[in-house]
Amino acid sequence: MLKRYHLNKKFKNNGKHELHSGECPLLPDKSSLIFLGDYNSSSAALSAALAYYSNVNGCAHCASESHTG
């Protein structure tokens, strides 16, 4: 199933930009987000996110399969 994915423009304490699906309760404010598009997996969205930043991490809550800690 397709989900919308967004990337946080601001990096977290670990220096990584976090990838979130549109329905994530931890989704940051819209002004901090880059809309990536609709993907059927967070790993596909992660590939798209890597075009923006080389240091991207999946959100532990909504993109756990792409979460690397």
Ligand SMILES: [Zn+2]
């Ligand atoms: Zn999330």
